Amino acid sequence: MSLEEMTDDQVLDAWHAAKMAQKYAVTEDPSVRMALKLKAEAAAIRRFGVGEHLHAYRKRFPEEAP
Structure with missing residues (x-):
């Protein structure tokens, strides 16, 4: 799926999943x-703009800091 086809939540979810994999995966x-x-x-x-991407992430995942 291309970035243009993804919803805002899908973009943020993909970033979150990659962050968690980077942090916790050992395989x-x-x-x-x-x-x-x-x-x-x-x-x-690319979706939200520099800086605004952090605000969007914090809003979607308030328990996680980027």
């Missing part, structure tokens, strides 16, 4: 997990 190469997290954050930046 993948750490550099791969970091790359996936950065790719997901870049998609959020």
Whole structure:
């Protein structure tokens, strides 16, 4: 699914999933997990704009800090 086809929540959910995988997964190469997290954050930046992506993430996941 392309970024244009994704809803705002799907973009944020993908970023959140990548952040959690980078933080907690032990089965993948750490550099791969970091790359996936950065790719997901870049998609959020394209969708919401720099800085605004953090506000959107905090609103969707108030219990998590980016």
